[in-house]
Amino acid sequence: MTKSVQGGGHVPNKLKVLVPDAHLRDLDVERGVTGELIDYQVYDEIDAAAIPDEEWTSCDAILVWHRMKITREVVSRLSRCRMIVRVGVGFDNVDTAACSERGIPVSNVPNYGTTEVADHAIAMMLYLARGLGTYQARIKADPAHGFVAENVPVVRRLRGGTFGAIGMGRIGTAIARRAAAHDMHVIYHDPFLPEGHELGLGYERVGSLDELLARADVVSLHVPLSDATRFMMSDAQFQAMKPNSIFINIARGKLVDVDAVYRTLLSGHIAAAGLDVLPNEPPMPLPPLLEAWRNGEEWLAGRFIVTPHAAFYSEAGYLDMRTFSAQMLVDYLVHGRLRNNVNPAWQHATPSTR
Template sequence: MKRFQVLVPDAHLRDLDIERGITGDKVDYLVYDETDPAAIPDTVWRSCDAVLVWHRMKITSDVVAKLDKCRLIVRVGVGFDNVDGAACRERGIPLSNVPNYGTTEVADHALAMLLHLVRGLGSYEARMKADPVGGFVAENVPVVRRLRGLTFGAVGMGRIGTAVARRAAAFDLKVLYVDPYLPEGHELGLGIERVRTLDEVLARADIVSLHVPLNDETRRMMGAQQFRKMKRGSIFLNIARGGLVDVDALHDALRDGHIDAAGLDVLPQEPPDPKSPLIDAWRNNEPWLAGRLVLSPHAAFYSAAGYTDMRTFSAEILLEYLQGGRLRNNVNPGWDK
């Protein structure tokens, strides 16, 4: 029986017990913990039958050019912007992702960030830690407001956008969305108002939340101009991809008070530069920003169950294609032409 050689160049966890439990003795894993492709010998790239890549390494066109025997790349996760899908297409290599894990965790995380801000949890906790008696006061905290009746604007209505919208509606928020890639009438099945442009979402929503992939069309889709179009006093959430947002422009919008608060699970640079204006102000708990920004370390997807799903589904996708030719969740169509 042929044993497939599968390269894992940037293993987040080196044990691969879950993956081996799926693929058994059919696959030999070549496991590395690198972020630079050059740290892996060319002979390994050229000899592997497939690649399981996490999010820590960029698979550029130069790397793809070395994949002489590779039949499949599986991105262990949803976002695939760290893999040059066009270069893979030109080499006849399909690229797949794992869209069917972590949806509920990410949606829960978005609402958790929103609730943390609008219920003042960070401010209350900081006050009471500093002075349990004197800080035992409800009034005079930033952002706190009633959610019921506000408008929640979702940018993108795929799996996660839909899950977030359902949760927002459960908190009596009015939900609207924009998504030019969904067919007409999609909104009728959801029972949610659909608008045609991002500008309309920005103008009408009290809370704007991003749920789109990162690509050439969406990169830095939220910059100074877009933040200025949002309602004054609104809240901004990004649990999708860091590259969607110009964080310096967000810093300025928060600093001048046009945006009341923001929650970010993702950043353009991960880990972030501690000296960037927004991160520096947040770390120092500067008075103008205190209680108005919540950050988490690209963790919205995470739970033990979600992690297990992600790794299990990745291994299943890998084995089904290598062994039986069944391709699932392909994200670079045309690779076979």
């Protein structure tokens, strides 16, 4: 167990905020926002049992990253907790239903990293569609004879192609704008948006996922992870994709069956795939797709790119994420202003369950 206490120990008149899985230990950014109002209890754990029970029961709030799961059992121990802030966008590691039953609001940080994620998705598309991996490998292996443009596994014109966005929230919109700037025709599917949404965007809305998959030359996935979306892209969906298309996932790893990606690439049905997120992170043991990529198997050369859940990252984006998280703590705990709440049902908890 590793612990670091910010602020010289818990002071009774301070708010106690537990950080169970600190990605960075210093919390200088957070303390720069909250000052002397908050006493941070900082751990670097992935198992809730590794943190003393008293820390859970006595905290006024929790600032959680992505490695710790705030399960129903953990929530049952939160005697004083008034708020949970997820330092990031996805909140599938927090049992929001259990928090609602206990009257604990959960907030995330949706207002950072949008441009970084959108740029990353388009960078993956360009890397694959323009054969950059193949060209780099050829020249590196043989600068003289590898200095040729022809006979690349994947290289194509993007202009006039169809870009299919699954989900059209803020990130989907940012990615679609960038695809349109490459003279691509943008279509999207998002059943949760109201009728007429497409009129404001100027993009074509399609009525079903199957229609989008059948028409798109590039499919980009950006929806939240839930029971309804878990492994929404599996064998049937990949087979429904337009032959020789490209698939990109910069959203959540468990939206996609990575073994199905392996099978569809191996079969040659789709041309290429780019993944920034994986079902297990780090991906150990390696799934067959990553084994084939790591071993440099010829059939996969130039057809796959993987990055380490890094689409969100830039120094500026990281600073935004940490700053906004700390601001939300002060806004609610001190001023009573709740922002970016993802479980509005918390307000309906009965006093006996709080």
